[in-house]
Amino acid sequence: MDEILNYSLADFQYNDNPDVLEPPEDFEAWLQNPRINYCFSFFEQQLLCMPRTTTEIKSNLDQQKRKMINLTSYNYLGLSSHPEVIQAAHEALDKYGTGASGAPLLSGTFDLHIKLAKKLAEFKEQEDCLLFSNGLAGNMGAIQGILRKGDFFILDEKCHKSLVDGGTLSGAKMLFFQHNDMDSLAQMLEKSKGKRTLVAVEGVYSMDGDLVKLPEVLELCHQYQAAIYIDEAHSTLMFGPNGKGVAEHFGLEDKMGVSFGTFSKSFGVVGGFVCSNARLIRYMKCYSSPFHFSCAPSPVMVGALLKSLEVATRDSSLRDKLWENTAYLKKNLLDLKLDLGKTESQVIPIIIGSSGEKLFQMATEIQKRGLFLQPVDFPAVPAHSRRFRISVSSQLTKEEMDKACNIIEDVIVKGLK
Amino acid sequence: MDKEQIYAVVKKYILENLEDLQDSDIDPQKSMKDYGANSLDIIEVVSCSMRELKIKIPRSELADIKTIDELADKFLANMSAEANQ
Numbered sequence: 061m062d063e064i065l066n067y068s069l070a071d072f073q074y075n076d077n078p079d080v081l082e083p084p085e086d087f088e089a090w091l092q093n094p095r096i097n098y099c100f101s102f103f104e105q106q107l108l109c110m111p112r113t114t115t116e117i118k119s120n121l122d123q124q125k126r127k128m129i130n131l132t133s134y135n136y137l138g139l140s141s142h143p144e145v146i147q148a149a150h151e152a153l154d155k156y157g158t159g160a161s162g163a164p165l166l167s168g169t170f171d172l173h174i175k176l177a178k179k180l181a182e183f184k185e186q187e188d189c190l191l192f193s194n195g196l197a198g199n200m201g202a203i204q205g206i207l208r209k210g211d212f213f214i215l216d217e218k219c220h221k222s223l224v225d226g227g228t229l230s231g232a233k234m235l236f237f238q239h240n241d242m243d244s245l246a247q248m249l250e251k252s253k254g255k256r257t258l259v260a261v262e263g264v265y266s267m268d269g270d271l272v273k274l275p276e277v278l279e280l281c282h283q284y285q286a287a288i289y290i291d292e293a294h295s296t297l298m299f300g301p302n303g304k305g306v307a308e309h310f311g312l313e314d315k316m317g318v319s320f321g322t323f324s325k326s327f328g329v330v331g332g333f334v335c336s337n338a339r340l341i342r343y344m345k346c347y348s349s350p351f352h353f354s355c356a357p358s359p360v361m362v363g364a365l366l367k368s369l370e371v372a373t374r375d376s377s378l379r380d381k382l383w384e385n386t387a388y389l390k391k392n393l394l395d396l397k398l399d400l401g402k403t404e405s406q407v408i409p410i411i412i413g414s415s416g417e418k419l420f421q422m423a424t425e426i427q428k429r430g431l432f433l434q435p436v437d438f439p440a441v442p443a444h445s446r447r448f449r450i451s452v453s454s455q456l457t458k459e460e461m462d463k464a465c466n467i468i469e470d471v472i473v474k475g476l477k
Numbered sequence: 478m479d480k481e482q483i484y485a486v487v488k489k490y491i492l493e494n495l496e497d498l499q500d501s502d503i504d505p506q507k508s509m510k511d512y513g514a515n516s517l518d519i520i521e522v523v524s525c526s527m528r529e530l531k532i533k534i535p536r537s538e539l540a541d542i543k544t545i546d547e548l549a550d551k552f553l554a555n556m557s558a559e560a561n562q
Contacts, residue, residue: 063535070536074524086533217516228517233496236515251513443537 064093065416070439099420102427102435110141113455119427128432129460129467131450136406137297137378138455139368140328152363160356164191165345168356176362177333179369183304184321185314186335190344193357195322197350198332199291200226202320203260205348206289206340207232212252215260216240218267220291223260232258239265242276249284257286258317263295263306267441267449269407271295274310287317294407297326297372298379323361327368331357382406382454385461389452392465396473401445406452409436410472411445419446422475431467448472478530478556484549486529490522491545505546523548532556 072087090096101120108116108125111133119126139145152172162168173191181189192198203226207213211232215223218239227234235251238244249257259281261272272290281288292305300308305321307313318340323331334344345351357365372378386406393400399411412419416437423435426448436449488503495512503512509519526548527533532555542548 066535066537068535068537071533073520074528076528224517234515234517235513438537443540 064090065095068438099416099437102420102423111135112138112141113453113457113460115432117432121424121427126427126430128427128430129464130432130453131464132432132434133453134294134325134451135328135455136326136382136451136453137328137372138453139326139371139378142328142368142371144371145328145364145367148367149360149364153360156359156363158360159358162355163353164351164356170356170359170362172359172362172366173356176366176369179366180321180333181335183369183373184316184319184335185304186316186319187338188341189333189335190341190348190351191357191362192332192334192350193354194330194350195293195324195332196220196222196225197354198322198334199223199293199320200229201348201350202318202334202344203227203232203258203289204229205344205351206230206318207256207258210255212255212257212286213260214245214248214252214257214286216262216265216272218265219260219262220266220293223291240270240273242273242280245277245280246284249280249286252286253284257284258289259286260289260291263290263292263299263309264405264407266294266407267436267447268401268409269294269403269405270401271306271309271404274306274312278312278315288315289318289320290316291320293320293322293325293332294405296321297369298382298406301376303373303376303379323357323365323368326372327365329361329364329368331361331365378454382452385454385456386452388458389450389456389461389465392461393468396465396469398468398472401447408450408452409441410448410450410468412447412472412476414444414446416446418475419448422471423448425471425475426467429467429471431464433464433468478553480549480553483530483552483556484545487522487526487545487549487552490525490529493525494518494521503545505549506544508544526552530556532559 067090072084075084077084105120106118108118111130113130115130116125116127156170160168177189177191181187199222203223207230209231213227213232214235216239217236235248237248261277264271278288290307295306297303299306304313307316318336320334323329401409401411419435426433433448436447441447492498495514498512530552534555542551
């Protein structure tokens, strides 16, 4: 590997090392290269307190503890550090202990789980709901539980890995359509005509912050008699008049075949949930492995989630503040003439181009200036559009946003000139 | 190894990974996507081919390749460069 910096994580998934307990032979050499090692130092930096809008990390760059303005955590509504949510977790801990101590079908179902599933199904205007201990496993397990060999699974090419892995596990034939391109979706639906077909889209696409063209997708699904699965990981509790998600934003919340959400983002906890008709949920309880064969979510988490749902939906104040902050940040960033792609949400990319070297130089300076804003490199995004990705929080103050924009101007805007 | 031999390796893995495809169906001027390959299928074909040909090319350099013929050209160029070192 002469041009070591041209390689990325996309190049080592295939492992042909004769020793099955070793990674690919050139992977270690690549990782040990000082430049690559330096890029990896941005991963797994330790947070030393709650992921609030001002937090503290132990920087991997210089091992210094550093107070930072946080534009990276998914704590969109500040619920992971909300006093009422923390209190609810304490109460659940005192009453139920730390773990569910069993799979849901045998001993892991508590009254709290039933209550949360019922509330979420009502919230999403579906008949029933399945809770998962892990968000990725929830998405993967839902697809694996629904589809079989001989079925077709059609996905937007920017769908999350959990959906792709679910498709692979299911044995269904997977077809990818070009991002938000209805001609491409129609071409794929032509190929699956007459077969059981599920189309997966995301409410908000996580690397670009744009929305699914849901009315158009739904129309095509009807035309071809395909079912629709929407992943609202980055949109639940935020979009729509009642915070139900992007489906509600388009007035289509009761038209979704399956609606998925995570608990690790706006809910501020961890896990995932899938809502659909009662018959499908009943079936998935028996055949979705991450539900059927996994310990149920901790009652501590479920107690917190019930409170998160209540706090986020009792009025619109948190999401109103989120959109106010998003508009303020976007305006300031656009005034700086930055490329924010096609964002329509609280996920705001700052696209800096093809230079990985520039991306990490900027990332270093940004961090040393006290802004927790992580770089996103190829293959997570295309090689020509490496970026920083802002996760806006309702809890950001104007002062924090102004300070963050100053750092972005000093480092990114000047660095791009 | 000449381009025809490289093409034969790539074609072998296309036939292995894509359903309902015959040898005579494959036109090198087309993309694997034209034959129903999804991105996971393409990764599989490229990875298996590179392993057999004993070459390694960064994925970032393969992003702009449109056809099977262009892929074979890229493999050939890499093998020639290696041989000349």
